[in-house]
Amino acid sequence: MQKEFAKNVVEVLKDDQTIIGLAGAGSWLTNEMDKWSDLDLVVVTRDNLNADKSKMLEYASRFGKLLSAFTGEHVGEKRLLICLYDDPLLHVDIKFVTLNELRERIENPVVLLDRNNEIQTVIHMTQPEFPMPDFQWIEDRFWTWVHYGLLKIGRGEYFEALDFMGYLRMVVFGPLLHIKNKNLPRGVRRVETTLSISDFEFLRGTLAQDNKESLLIAVSNAVELYRSLRADLFKDSISYNQAENSVMEYFEDLKIVLRR
Structure with missing residues (x-):
């Protein structure tokens, strides 16, 4: 269910020149995804869309039957759009980042769409750093x-x-x-x-x-x-x-x- 949704998102974005690419994160990386899992997506954009909630919502509404969406300030991440879709009912977290912002990340995502190999280049040239307790x-x-x-x-x-x-x-x-x-x-x-x-x-x-x-x-x-x-x-x-x-x-x- 989650990967079918992501596949549809790829189809929506593949011809959009303002989008650099799409990646999967979270349980996708550890092969722990099951019917209880939400879906974590990272949309890499050429321009900074995360400064404008309406633009993030505009994209999210194109990915499926969007029931509800709100930004993630409560978890310290305003670039995150927390979404609930219907048909099927699915929780999807969508983070909108620029290519430069992708350099600072906590994990290496699974690349789903990378039109000009720019995402792979950033991943190859930089290292993820998961925040550790002090x-x-x-x-x-x-x-x-x-x-x-x-x-x-x-x-x-x-x-x-x-x-x-x-x-x-x-x-x-x-x-x-x-x-x-x-x-x-x-x-x-x-x-x-x-x-x-x-x-x-x-x-x-x-x-x-x-x-x-x-x-x-x-x-x-x-x-x-x-x-x-x-x-x-x-x-x-x-x-x-x-x-x-x-x-x-x-x-x-x-x-x-x-x-x-």
């Missing part, structure tokens, strides 16, 4: 984050505490566990199948229900997991945050108070 950035923030989560539990704001734990999994534990398991640090993407059994069980230990006892256990497991990952992955040049001891003392006191 370990010091994480250490500088982690213990303040833990304290914030404990305040939410202490106040009885359990749903906010649950969201906080989800944030830690997305920003800290998922990426670090992926690195440990020789994967790209894509949040919690496919952790169910790409982590070792033991690492996945450690991550599961950070899940909680909306009550104080479950959340306290999850935070305790999160601290243990973080310390383990820090020992495995962080270099000696990382400076440990002096807030750690004070926050852990607060945690121990809070457990006593909340369990009375």
Whole structure:
């Protein structure tokens, strides 16, 4: 379904001289595409179309029966148009970039249309660079984050505490566990199948229900997991945050108070 859609996009664009080419990304690159996958496309343009949402929408509307589309500022990518098509119902992410912008990328896409071999030339001459977590950035923030989560539990704001734990999994534990398991640090993407059994069980230990006892256990497991990952992955040049001891003392006191 996804590749048939992409094939149609090639037909739409192949005679358009303002378009340099088209490429596929995401799960297409890892041969993991299945019926549950969305489709990631990169439209390489001669002029800068991503500065004008109406122009991006004009192209997207030519690719199929477009139901809905919006730009991706919420994921930090305004060049991205997030689309939902019908007949068949399909989620398609379309990124509009110039040839020069293609030089800075996180992966090498699968080239689907390259009229003058310009895309292949850029891919050959430049290297992709996937953004890696900054370990010091994480250490500088982690213990303040833990304290914030404990305040939410202490106040009885359990749903906010649950969201906080989800944030830690997305920003800290998922990426670090992926690195440990020789994967790209894509949040919690496919952790169910790409982590070792033991690492996945450690991550599961950070899940909680909306009550104080479950959340306290999850935070305790999160601290243990973080310390383990820090020992495995962080270099000696990382400076440990002096807030750690004070926050852990607060945690121990809070457990006593909340369990009375």
